[in-house]
Amino acid sequence: MKKICSIYKSPRKDGMYLYVLKADALKRVPEGLLSAFGAPQHSFDLVLSPDKTLAREDIHKVLENLEKQGYHLQMPPPEEEYIEHLPDELLRMNDPV
Template identity: 85%
Template sequence: MKRICSIYKSPRKNEMYLYVDKRDALTRVPEGLLAAFGAPQHRFDLVLTPERTLAREDVVKVLENIEKQGYHLQMPPPEEEYIEHLPDELLRMNDPV
C-alpha cells in the first residue's frame, strides 16, 4: 500500500499532527476533531509505504487509520514525569541533628 499523505500541524497543541490522504485533504476528518485541533496548518506532503520509517509513529498503523477512518491523529509525546516527592535522602538532610 502506497499513499501520498498531507500532514497538518495543530496550532493549539504542540507536536500534534493530522495525517490524511492528499486527495481527500481534510474532508474525512470529523468536524468535532477539527474544532478541537484548531485551524490545521499544512506542513508538508509525504509518500507513505509500509517500508518507510517514521520518527514517532508506526507507519502501518498510520496507513490503516487513513484507510479506515480517513485520518491518523498523532498525539504529542507524554510530558516527562516530574518528581512528586523528594527522595528520602534529601528529607533526612533537613532533619535537625
C-alpha cells in the same frame, strides 16, 4: 500500497499532527476533531509505504487509520518523554555550579 499524505500541525498543541490522504484533504476528518485541533496548518506532503519508517508513529497503524477512517491523529509525546530525549549537555545546564 503507497499513499500520498498531507500532514497538518495543530496551532493549539505543540507536537500534535493530523495525517490525511492528499486526495481527500480534510473531507473525512470529523468536525469535532477539527474544532478541537484548531485551524490545521499544512506542514508538508509525504509518500507513505509500509517499508517507510516514521520518527514517532507506527507506519502500519498510520496507513491502517488512513484507509479505515481517512485520517490519523498523532498526539504529542508525554512531557516526561521530552526530558528523556534531551541531550546530556542540556540537562547539565540546570545543575548547580
